[in-house]
Amino acid sequence: MDNFTFFNPTQFVFGRDTENQVGAKMREKGFTKVLIVYGQGSVVRSGLLSRVRDSLQATGIPFQELSGIVPNPVDAPVYEGIRLVREYGIDCVLGLGGASALDTAKAIAVGALYEGDFWDFYAGKQKVENALPIISIPTISAAGSESSNSSVITKESIPLKRGIRSESIRPKLALMNPELTYTVPAIQKAYGVADIMSHIFERYFTNTADVSLTDEMCEGVLRAVIKAGPKTLFQPTDYASHADIMWAGTLAHNDTLSTGRQQDWSCHGIAHGISARFDAPHGAALAVLFPYWMSHQMQHDVPRFQRFALKVMEVPEGSSPEDTAKDGIAKLRTYFDSLGLPHSLKTFGIEEKDLDQLVKDVGYNPQGEIGFFKPLKPEDVLAIYQAALA
Amino acid sequence: MDNFTFFNPTQFVFGRDTENQVGAKMREKGFTKVLIVYGQGSVVRSGLLSRVRDSLQATGIPFQELSGIVPNPVDAPVYEGIRLVREYGIDCVLGLGGASALDTAKAIAVGALYEGDFWDFYAGKQKVENALPIISIPTISAAGSESSNSSVITKESIPLKRGIRSESIRPKLALMNPELTYTVPAIQKAYGVADIMSHIFERYFTNTADVSLTDEMCEGVLRAVIKAGPKTLFQPTDYASHADIMWAGTLAHNDTLSTGRQQDWSCHGIAHGISARFDAPHGAALAVLFPYWMSHQMQHDVPRFQRFALKVMEVPEGSSPEDTAKDGIAKLRTYFDSLGLPHSLKTFGIEEKDLDQLVKDVGYNPQGEIGFFKPLKPEDVLAIYQAALA
Numbered sequence: 055m056d057n058f059t060f061f062n063p064t065q066f067v068f069g070r071d072t073e074n075q076v077g078a079k080m081r082e083k084g085f086t087k088v089l090i091v092y093g094q095g096s097v098v099r100s101g102l103l104s105r106v107r108d109s110l111q112a113t114g115i116p117f118q119e120l121s122g123i124v125p126n127p128v129d130a131p132v133y134e135g136i137r138l139v140r141e142y143g144i145d146c147v148l149g150l151g152g153a154s155a156l157d158t159a160k161a162i163a164v165g166a167l168y169e170g171d172f173w174d175f176y177a178g179k180q181k182v183e184n185a186l187p188i189i190s191i192p193t194i195s196a197a198g199s200e201s202s203n204s205s206v207i208t209k210e211s212i213p214l215k216r217g218i219r220s221e222s223i224r225p226k227l228a229l230m231n232p233e234l235t236y237t238v239p240a241i242q243k244a245y246g247v248a249d250i251m252s253h254i255f256e257r258y259f260t261n262t263a264d265v266s267l268t269d270e271m272c273e274g275v276l277r278a279v280i281k282a283g284p285k286t287l288f289q290p291t292d293y294a295s296h297a298d299i300m301w302a303g304t305l306a307h308n309d310t311l312s313t314g315r316q317q318d319w320s321c322h323g324i325a326h327g328i329s330a331r332f333d334a335p336h337g338a339a340l341a342v343l344f345p346y347w348m349s350h351q352m353q354h355d356v357p358r359f360q361r362f363a364l365k366v367m368e369v370p371e372g373s374s375p376e377d378t379a380k381d382g383i384a385k386l387r388t389y390f391d392s393l394g395l396p397h398s399l400k401t402f403g404i405e406e407k408d409l410d411q412l413v414k415d416v417g418y419n420p421q422g423e424i425g426f427f428k429p430l431k432p433e434d435v436l437a438i439y440q441a442a443l444a
Numbered sequence: 445m446d447n448f449t450f451f452n453p454t455q456f457v458f459g460r461d462t463e464n465q466v467g468a469k470m471r472e473k474g475f476t477k478v479l480i481v482y483g484q485g486s487v488v489r490s491g492l493l494s495r496v497r498d499s500l501q502a503t504g505i506p507f508q509e510l511s512g513i514v515p516n517p518v519d520a521p522v523y524e525g526i527r528l529v530r531e532y533g534i535d536c537v538l539g540l541g542g543a544s545a546l547d548t549a550k551a552i553a554v555g556a557l558y559e560g561d562f563w564d565f566y567a568g569k570q571k572v573e574n575a576l577p578i579i580s581i582p583t584i585s586a587a588g589s590e591s592s593n594s595s596v597i598t599k600e601s602i603p604l605k606r607g608i609r610s611e612s613i614r615p616k617l618a619l620m621n622p623e624l625t626y627t628v629p630a631i632q633k634a635y636g637v638a639d640i641m642s643h644i645f646e647r648y649f650t651n652t653a654d655v656s657l658t659d660e661m662c663e664g665v666l667r668a669v670i671k672a673g674p675k676t677l678f679q680p681t682d683y684a685s686h687a688d689i690m691w692a693g694t695l696a697h698n699d700t701l702s703t704g705r706q707q708d709w710s711c712h713g714i715a716h717g718i719s720a721r722f723d724a725p726h727g728a729a730l731a732v733l734f735p736y737w738m739s740h741q742m743q744h745d746v747p748r749f750q751r752f753a754l755k756v757m758e759v760p761e762g763s764s765p766e767d768t769a770k771d772g773i774a775k776l777r778t779y780f781d782s783l784g785l786p787h788s789l790k791t792f793g794i795e796e797k798d799l800d801q802l803v804k805d806v807g808y809n810p811q812g813e814i815g816f817f818k819p820l821k822p823e824d825v826l827a828i829y830q831a832a833l834a
Contacts, residue, residue: 055687057459062452068703069447264684266671267692270664278657294654297445301703302657310700313691314458 055264055314061221062308064201068230068301070293073191076106076148077113079227085146085187087116089138091131091159092150093123097193102234106150106191118142120162126329126336127154127161128210132172135162139186148189149225153197153336156190160205160223163188175218176207182220190225193234195286195300196246196337198253198307200228208330215330216417230304232296240287244393245337247283247299250306251276252340256319257312258366259351259358259427265315272311273365275302280366280389287393320425321347324435327415334402341395345387346442352379354428359383399442409439445654445704451611452698454591458620458691460683463581466496466538467503469617475536475577477506479528481521481549482540483513487583492624496540496581508532510552516719516726517544517551518600522562525552529576538579539589539615543726546580546589550613551597553578565608566597572610580615583624585676585690586636586727588643588697590618598720605720606807620694622686630677634783635727637673637689640696641666642730646709647702648756649741649748649817655705662701663755665692670756670779677783710815711737714825717805724792731785735777736832742769744818749773789832799829 065083067075080088090106097103110117120135138144139162147166149159163185165172174180190200199205203224206217238246258272279302285295305311324347325339352359360375363382367389372378387397396402404412413435416424423429430438455473457465470478480496487493500507510525528534529552537556539549553575555562564570580590589595593614596607628636648662669692675685695701714737715729742749750765753772757779762768777787786792794802803825806814813819820828 055459055684055691057462058456060456060458061454063455064451065453066448066450066703068450069445072447264687266684267665267668267688270668271661274660274664275657278660281656294445294656297654297704298657301445313456314687 056262056316058314060309060313062201062224062310064225064228064308066201066228066230066304070231070233072229072231073102073105073234074109076189076191076229077109077111077115079229080110080115080146080189081113083187083226085115087142087144088146088148088189089135089144089162090117090119090148090150091123091135091155091162092119092121093152093155096237097151100234100237102193103150118144123151123154123158125152125154126208126215126333127158128208129173130210131158132161132165132207136165136172139166144186146187146189148191149199150191150193152192152194153199156192156197156199157205157207159188159190160185160199161207164218164220164223173209176209176216182218182222185220185222188223188225190228192228192230192300194238194242194246195235195296195303196249198250198303200230201225201304202307206326213330214415215326228304230300232293232300235286235296235300236291240290241394242335243286244395245335245341246303247279247337247393248341248390248395249337250279250299250303252321252344253306254311255344256322257315257317258362259318260315261355261427262314262316268311268313268315269361275305275311276366277368278302283393316426318425318427320427320430323424324416324430324438327412328399328402328404331408331412331415332402332404338396338401341390342397342399342401342442343438345383345390345397346438348383348386349441350434350438351428352376352383398444399439404443406440406443409436412439446652446706448704450699450703452591452614452700454615454618454698456591456618456620456694460621460623462619462621463492463495463624464499466579466581466619467499467501467505469619470500470505470536470579471503473577473616475505477532477534478536478538478579479525479534479552480507480509480538480540481513481525481545481552482509482511483542483545486627487541490624490627492583493540508534513541513545513548515542515544516598516605516723517548518598519563520600521548522551522555522597526555526562529556534576536577536579538581540581540583542582542584543587543589546582546587547595547597549578549580550575550595554608554610554613563599566599566606572608572612575610575612578613578615580618582618582620582690584628584632584636585625585686585693586639588640588693590620591615591694592697596716603720604805605716618694620690622683622690625676625686625690626681630680631784632725633676634785635725635731636693637669637676637727637783638731638780638785639727640669640689640693642711642734643696644701645734646712647705647707648752649708650705651745651817652704652706658701658703658705665695665701666756667758668692673783706816708815708817710817710820713814714806714820714828717802718789718792718794721798721802721805722792722794728786728791731780732787732789732791732832733828735773735780735787736828738773738776739831740824740828741818742766742773788834789829794833796833799826802829
């Protein structure tokens with residue numbers, strides 16, 4: 055186990071009708087004026103936006119609104135949000151909706167306290183040191199943005215999808231009602247399941263020794279997600295499974311499962327470009343890439359992939375550790391198939407001729423690699439993309 | 445899953461040499477003057493107290509000291525600590541050592557902000573609303589006090605052991621170095637393992653439906669503890685197992701494993717009197733009582749005890765669910781035996797004639813019961829005590 059710092063100061067209020075507590079909780083925390091950041095029509099149609107407005111009005115908290123945030127959120131609304139915060143003297147940003155609204159809210163919260171271009175932080179030119187307090191009310195279970203320390207934005211003019219990480223952008227308050235996720239389309243629920251599982255995979259595949267405690271936790275949460283996932287798709291008003299998936303989404307990305315482990319993040323790194331250039335849903339890109347990433351990386355640590363196969367995918371012991379590992383990866387792909395997830399990059403309109411540019415888009419470190427488990431060089435990335443064109 | 449609020453704002457700094465960061469971290473948090481609360485000679489002999497003093501002096505943070513806290517901490521030092529806080533204008537209390545030092549530090553932090561007698565909170569006459577900030581540097585892995593919202597103190601003049609729970613007494617900062625636990629005597633490490641497992645048991649045995657996610661987490665952490673526990677006793681400088689046990693002790697008691705579950709706490713409730721009247725180590729009392737508690741409660745939910753047997757104790761499936769459950773309980777007792785833990789109340793000098801008073805000492809609710817899983821009436825408590833005299 056590596057030395058670690060764990061700090062997760064988000065206050066979670068989880069369960070039915072919790073969105074109605076937003077005004078009261080904001081007052082408790084001393085926030086006085088809020089910018090509500092949301093996406094397209096669904097939070098309006100579902101009445102959620104009205105309930106949030108009602109709760110704020112009932113407690114006398116003024117608010118401004120910024121709507122129209124799209125999936126794979128882009129930079130333009132961030133600039134507009136920063137302008138609103140400054141014009142109205144807002145002291146807190148509320149992300150209402152999916153990961154896009156949350157990620158945009160975080161970018162605004164960071165940019166509002168900075169005189170230059172907020173993109174400096176995403177481009178790695180500036181380190182995030184502080185941000186306005188952030189509140190989250192998620193309507194989809196996926197990215198764990200409601201309490202994570204990360205945000206990903208696409209700069210449209212390039213286009214490049216880049217992320218920031220900072221303790222200062224962890225939301226102070228997350229109001230999480232699993233019922234709000236009932237009406238998410240089945241395929242988006244599937245993307246969410248793939249995303250949640252991928253967040254755990256990035257932590258599970260590690261070189262750190264002596265991690266049996268967090269291995270057990272990663273495996274346990276993955277098993278629970280694998281069981282609950284299909285229920286959320288096929289029993290769209292089943293509270294228990296939606297609650298499991300929603301809370302697992304938080305645990306998967308707030309480092310509860312990864313204390314003292316070196317994390318990898320190379321598969322996310324090679325998935326971002328797929329979304330940026332081909333508008334592929336993030337969870338879909340991960341669902342395609344992760345099994346190929348695993349096959350490519352398996353030889354680096356067969357026992358770990360064997361353990362994954364036995365304990366997470368619950369396949370029977372094969373004729374060799376390698377066979378068991380392969381069975382586990384195959385069962386993961388079958389599982390993703392059962393949720394209707396894609397299994398080829400072709401799904402996104404990607405062809406062989408696009409791969410060179412995609413390989414170049416990846417955010418390599420100064421050594422020209424990405425990740426930590428077995429760092430990927432450009433030729434590894436190309437090999438994974440090629441396999442994933444199958 | 446029940447609705448829940450989860451708030452665990454402690455900043456954890458975990459790993460080798462982390463105690464040397466105490467001054468720098470205090471400064472980061474804005475604390476200016478600290479009362480160090482510790483126990484008997486071991487933190488002096490080990491050099492830990494010196495290192496803490498050095499770190500505080502290096503960052504220019506003045507401190508006072510309160511020493512001599514004993515296991516099953518009592519009320520007298522709390523009054524003395526409150527006096528010191530007021531006399532020196534102290535704004536933060538550091539518990540250095542075992543659960544006793546931590547529990548005392550919490551009582552001081554609460555009492556210092558209250559004009560009346562601090563015992564009013566423990567006697568249930570006052571509700572804890574605020575407290576001075578608390579820092580913890582634990583030297584034993586057991587109670588999870590380093591980040592928990594609870595504190596237990598014994599009033600010597602009665603004697604009565606009583607606890608408080610409040611979000612305001614969760615430490616703001618916990619510096620946790622597993623190496624500090626190497627020199628804990630083997631039997632006290634065993635008490636710690638029993639205590640940690642008991643904290644999870646109190647959460648695991650629940651009537652709440654649809655808790656598969658947290659079931660998996662409880663089971664995973666219990667398996668890791670069961671494996672690491674003996675290593676800490678028999679390989680006293682093995683970092684990995686001491687780190688697992690130390691972090692598991694935190695997870696077991698900071699509600700990471702119990703979000704959305706109704707907890708029980710009846711076994712702790714009937715163990716407190718054993719410690720208060722017979723000076724039994726808390727973990728020892730729990731190690732004796734929990735298997736008998738389980739046997740007594742098994743019929744209330746055989747499938748849960750069966751699941752416990754299969755997934756936590758990893759016994760083979762028996763000829764009936766009940767047999768499997770019994771095998772699991774028997775294996776738990778064998779496991780506790782292997783750590784040198786006692787299995788009879790006689791160990792503490794308790795005789796049949798003492799039981800009536802012990803049954804009366806229990807803190808029943810207004811309905812004359814204790815716990816939630818299957819609430820215990822006085823006759824249940826007597827039956828468990830009688831069985832545990834075997």
